[in-house]
Amino acid sequence: MNPSAPLAGASVAAIARAEWRLIVRRRSYAWLMVGFALLLAFAAVLGGLRQRREAAQQRDYQRLVRAQWESQPDRHPHRVAHYGTFAFKPVGPLATFDPGVDSFAGRIQYLEAHRQNGANFAEAGALSSAFRLGELSPAFVLHVLLPLLVVVLGHRAIADEAESGRARLLLSQGTSPGVLVAGKALGLVGALAPAGLLGVAALVAGALAAPAEAGPPWLRAAVAAAAAALHAAVWVALALWISARAGSAARALGTLVALWAAACIVLPRAAGAFAAARHPLPTKSEFTARLADEVHRLGDAHNPDDPVFARLRTETLARYGVARVEDLPVNYGAIVMARGEELTAETFARHFGELVALQERQESLLRRAAWLAPVLGVRALSAAASGTDLRAQTEFQRAAEVYRFDFVQRLNGLHRDHIRYANDRGQRLAADHWDDFPDFRADIPPLGRALDGTAGCWAALGVWLGVAGIGLARTGLRP
């Protein structure tokens, strides 16, 4: 055993120093740290390269699409509405650090008249089935592997002392159990410091790699760091608690590894499967069929006797004081189209809202599952802070639909005002109109809104830390 450990009335600092020395002098320590650093570097570098490449490609295509938009010739506005445009999902500020849901969510959406297309090309559809075993990212290393490092380095802290009888000796010589535990915890944290610094470095690298618009997202990085640190602290307390209770280091390690595998590997998947089963989502076909059915029942613009469009006609004629649509100073066809667009957009918004509500219920269930598996808490917080969570995806899709609606209605307005009713389709509108259309812009939810509804995750992590800490403080270590 360690000959330099203090014997009598030792201070927290002395115990911490002794524990730190004990850990860092183990042969395995250097290997573990090197392995941890390499893995983190691998995740950060490859993830960063991939992210940068995809962001650059997306920027190029965004520019190309804009150029194609502006170089349109004279066209009929409705032709332009079907030509449409694309919405590109903005890259999350910390996507390099924590890709969140990015690999499973479409990044590009085709926007056109009458139709709400879904987001296309999620990475997950372009991968082998082995991808379902996991995806490496700096966040994964900090959320899943750092706790394992804590377990491996910390499981012996108190168990060794108890096994060798030295704990009893220390306590009988005037060291209070609290001091012993605090010293051990401090020593362990000290030994973990290099891993923590590496994690911070990965976060800083992620923040520096953020899309340039708003500058490095330091506050977001701080939130992600705080969540990861809190989660690591939970595992420090758990490791020491179980180390104190297990009786032997081997038993402590076995228990802790089992706990880690259950909490970090099995429970998140099980929780996901449970959430999916608890709040089943409609399938794409069901969603589309229900939407089409409802839109159809709203009214039929082609049917002169349809009540909705008959009313529109009467109202429009009355407003302009004419008897026939042909006599209107504006293009009635465009007015009908705009009304139809309004009706379908309303219906779609309602159905999409219901779908999102279900997804959010699933997500909130996952957040509540953080009380069982704290890693779910840190995952949720980290993805929210990184701008790569479900909300960022949903807001992108909502913003894309809002943009689509405005864009189509604006074209319908041009159609109404500049295209005559007679020989409607044979006319074209001058190309200089296209330049006035604004580009699609979606914002990543600002940090405040992103963290909305995550109080439970902080609470779950805090309570885990509290419970493990209290358990640790009340272990059977008595003088």
Add this chain to the structure above:
Amino acid sequence: MNAFLALLRWELRRLLRTGTARAALAFLFCAGLAALAATDRELARQAREIAALPDQYEAQVARIAKQFPAGEHAGYVAYYSFLPTWQPAAPLAAFSLGLRDVVPGALWIRLLGLEGQLHESGLGNPAVQALGTFDLAFVVCALAPLVLLVLSHDVLSRDREQGVLPLVVAQAGGLGPLFAARLAVRAAAVAAVCTALFAVGLAWPGILPGPAEFGWLADMLLHLAVWTAAAAAIAALCRSVAASLAAAGTAWVAAAVVLPAALNLAVVAAYPVPEGLELTVRQRQEIHAGWDRPKEETFARFFRTYPEWRDTAPVAGRFAWKWYYAMHQAGDDSVADASARYRANLRARAAATARLAWLAPPVATQLLLSRRAGTDLEAHLAYLDRVRAFHGTMKAHFHPPVFAETVLPVASWRDFPRFVPAAPPAAAGTFAERLPLLIPLGLGLAVAVRALRRPFRPLL
């Protein structure tokens, strides 16, 4: 032999009396049941989607019929007609969901340009999907090895540490039989739990196992055999419980958690697939450019793909449906190379993953199991190929009336082509694809045997 059987019986009784073993095996069984239930729910959802397709299609036909009660120009009807295609899940998907929950199981296709219709994401919740699948394949690939290692890493080291190993060996009639018996009962216990889960998964929906099912079972057992060999090597080499525990833990975390995730990142980073964006944007540009081009130009390109319509009358007026569909064909033709590159890149990614599977047996097994279940990337690409072929059938059906400018009466809509689904291609995989499993298996056993043969050392 009888003595060995007695030893096996004794060791099995002893194993099942320990709390850890019972807890670990019970945990494995419960996790497996939960995984089966989760997969069952997801597949039931997908089956419901497929079962509802005919009704949804009828409803769509009825809607269009209401709009055009007297029938309508073939081009118009085709424009509004989305025809359902789908990929039924093979029974084995219940064990290995693979990509089934992230790729669409049904696509509605119309006569317009095809490429843009193939890649829309489903409505799944990405926050749930990002957590990973929870199916029996995951339980077998990741959890069962953990349980196996926990149970068997210390078959020698514990007794050695307590100083009773020589005694136990003497009673068992030799180190070899003792070691073999202990490892065998542990491997058998884990294999029995996994096989029981497999049997439950078959009995639940009442599937009669055929060669495919037994093949899946065999690959699952092969995977467990690899880990048994790893456990044997660790147990024979490590002298203390702490050492064997550390070795077992490292092996599992590396092979089942870290390496698969790292390999996936490496493959994604090394094999970019930029064609997705490319073909989407280019196809739109091509299709719509047709509106501003002379019609003859569009037709000239169309006739290169479909020379049989070369003699069609030129379009006199502003618009004709045949011209409209020729524009869409031009869109598809213009991205045919990008689409082929896209698929080639996906296959290159899958091939790279398979090559890297040498580093991590769970990856090799996951690929084998999802291949047998018809839930891997290849199965999805095969489905998309069928959809492509069906789009060809649709063109063959609609081109004649579209070019003849025919009005299709509502009654004729019954004759629209129907998609004929095929079971997803499920392959057993080759012997070479099992080498990433067989070689570690042989190596592990060789290491274990060599370590045990060293005179006296294992006992001390």
